[in-house]
Each structure stands twice: as C-alpha cells, then as structure tokens.
Amino acid sequence: MAIGYFEVECREEMGRLAYIDIASDVLKDLDLIKIIDKLHIYIDLDFPFFLAVGKTTKLPSPVHINDFSSVIEDEGKIVINIANETYLARMLTILWKKYSREEIVQPDRFTVTISSSIASVPEIENIEVYDPSEAMYKDLIYAMQWIAPEGFRVRREWVDKGYFWYIASENTLPEDVMEKYVRKYFDKIGGL
C-alpha cells in the first residue's frame, strides 16, 4: 500500500493480519489510498471497539467555473464556453438556483449564456461548483464503516483540517474512553 504510515493493532495476530488485508482492499476499492497519508487502526476485543485515526494528504482545492471553462462578455451576454463536461450538471444547478432558469440559456452542449445585466464575468468565474474534499471525507467515513467489524452501531466520527478519527462499538462509548484512546493513537501518528 502506498500509505505513508499504516498500522493495525490488535492482541490477536491472526485477526490483525486479516484486518490489514480488509483495510487495504476497502481503501483500494474506494480509491482512497492516494488521499490517506497516515492510518492507525486499533481493535479492542474486550470492550469491544474499533478505532481508526488518520491524516489525509493535501486534498485538491475546490473547483470554480473558470477551472473548466472560459467566461467572456459578448454583446450584452456573458458566454461560458465549457471545456470539460464533468461539472456541467452541477454548474447548471447552481446557476439556475442563483439566477433562475429563465435567465440561463444553453444554445448548445458546450455553451451557456447569461444576460450581463444580472451578472459579471468575475462573479461567474469565481462560483464554486464542487468541493472534492467534502465527497472524500464522506467516502473516508464510509470506508471506516466498511472496514470496522459489523454490528458496531454506536459510532462517533470526526473530520477536520486533514485529520480524522472514527470509533465504533456495540456498547455505549463513554466520552472519557473515546478521548483517551483518540489522543493516544493520534500521538502514534505524530499528533494532531
């Protein structure tokens, strides 16, 4: 695996090795290996609980309209020429919401026009269409739910500024237990 630091900790060696494989398979399936820098998984068989703490790599920045199209003003209209259709549907949804459907005209597949009386070129260029980090964090938590042993329905998760933790159990998780373990394992990956 291409993760900088990856460790599974458990007192049963056979189970530990199995969970290294499971975590690798799940992260590969969800294409998350590229975005995880450090990952430490701890499985406590007595309580029992599953804890994962980790650090993500630098995530791609949000996508704005000018990242995938050129915006020009021409004869009282703002013309958006789209180079990459990937974000077209999201962009249209945002523009419809912001300027109403009547104001947004799409004469062909790769062109969208708006009257220049209601918008300006810099304004359109800087509209954020998609934030990849949001989807990635969702995928990350989904991956942790998948990796964790099944039936651990009491779950807590936290994602912020390139760090995340996920803890799950079938028993009630007291705050102090969570804090103690989360801090301890964050220390193992170099602290928050």
Added chain:
Amino acid sequence: MALVPITYKGGVYRHDIIVDLIDDLGGYIVQKHMIAQEVVLQSLVPKDDIELIRKVGRPLGGEVFESPLVGTEIAVVSPSLDIHHLPHTSCDVAEYLRRSGAKTNMIGLSRGFGKRIANLNIEERDIINEHDCAIFMLGNFEDCIKHKLPALRRGIHVPLILTGGPDKEALKAITDPPVEGYVGGIGRIGHRMKKQEGEIEFLDDMVDEVSTVLGIKREDMSKDELSISPARLMSIIEEDLSVIKTSTHPTPITIQIAGLRLKIPYDDYFKYVRAIEVDKGIKIEDIAEVLPSRMRNYIWIKIRPFSETNIMV
C-alpha cells in the same frame, strides 16, 4: 444398489442419450443445467455403472466426475447480508459448494452481527434446521467467535460446520461443546478468493469437511434405512405433479439426504401431495411427513425411517 453422486458435463448435442442411459440404469437426475452449448447433469447413479456413462459420454464430449454433495441442501449462514460478508466470503463459499453439487441457501441473520448482541431468531433457527447441515461463517477473531457462537447455535440440531479466520485447531479449542466440523482460514475478507494457497485450498478443505460430516450423517441413517430414497420420491412426484414441470425455479424439487423441498404453495397442494401413490396402495403420507416449510410457503417432506413405517419402497 448403492447410488453415488456424479456430475456429467458435456455438449447439448444428443445429451438425451445420457439422460436415457441414467434412467435405464436406475439412476436419477437431480438437477439439469443448460448453459449455452453445455449441459450439466447432477445425478445419482449406480456405482458400478459410472464407467459405462463415461464411455457412452466420451464421443459426445462428455466428462463424468464424482460430486460428493449432489443430493444435499446446505445452509450457508452469515451474520448478516451486509457489505461486510457479501459478496466475497459468503458467495465464494456458496458457489464452491454448488460446484460440488450441493444446493446451497444463503441465510443472512437479522441480528447475527456483533459480539455481545449476536443472536438467532426462531424463524432463522427453524429454516436452518430444515437443511442437511449448516455452515456458520464467522469472522476473524477467536475472542468474538468464542463469545457469539453459543448464541448462534442455540436450538440448531443439524450438523454444524464452523468456519472462521483462525486456524482449524484454534476453532476447535474455542468451541464448547464441539461442533461437527471446522474449517479454518475462511474469515471475513475484502476480495474474491483467487489464490490457490491460503484461499482456494481452504475452500477445498471445506468441501472435504462437509462431505465427511454428511458421510457420517448418511452412515448413521443407514442403520435405520429410509422408507424410500429421496431421489426416487422426487421422480414419482415429478411424474405426478404437472405443476412442477411448469415451475420456473431452478430446482422445483430440492433433494435432501432424508427429504425433499417442493417449491409449490403448501396450502394449495399439501392434501394432494399426501395422497400421491408411491407404490401399490402406499401413499406419501404413509412413509413421510408433509410439512409446511418455514422457507416461503413451500412444502417440506421428511421421509420417515423403516423402523417407524415398516414399509420399504
């Protein structure tokens, strides 16, 4: 006449010769698959005639091999049907057993997950008890298996084969009272089993273990023979019940070691099935119990032994 389970695999062209041959030899075809240009016949045939079938099948491109699990219905029980167990482990196990001729039913428990909270409900218990044996597919930790197995096996009286990530010896050590079979190395995994070493080899072990467990069960039953062989009863019902011929189920009649499952509604047909004549003056109700199955609305026929009926068909 001892019937042994075999699989015949060959071309569709003139395969009716083989079908007739098996019939003439006194054997039974349990299941027939037609896949494109290939036909697969899972059959029970007299042991001495296997060579003859092989010889007749050779010019037709047919192969014959022994399939120890033909004529058995096995429950593959996993703690749930969630992404944690499907499609990889449960499907691999069920598919591998099918290749050996078994009819497998996958049973995902509604509350089989977790360590402390795992349990088995009455409906699940009854459905599992309608099979010839059950394979319990548990996870990777000895501690969890030890803790949850007693709750999951409660009330189950068919032979159990326990699978899990720990090796066979470890599984034996943590199971008290012991179960009938153990297969180590098949725990939860996140990919299809492809490697011969460490993956497929455990599936082969599993087929061996299931065959051994069912062999012991058959041996026990041979001390008090069934009043009719399930395969023979199947062919009688097939002849009599026209609704079976129009069924879209892959196996409208599923053979078990000591019974049959008829995939037709119990309420509509149980009286008719009970009254089917199997031999002169002998009806099905004289030699078997016709019960409502817990699986959908099917009929479950439990053949009674000779000691109970004093009839041998």
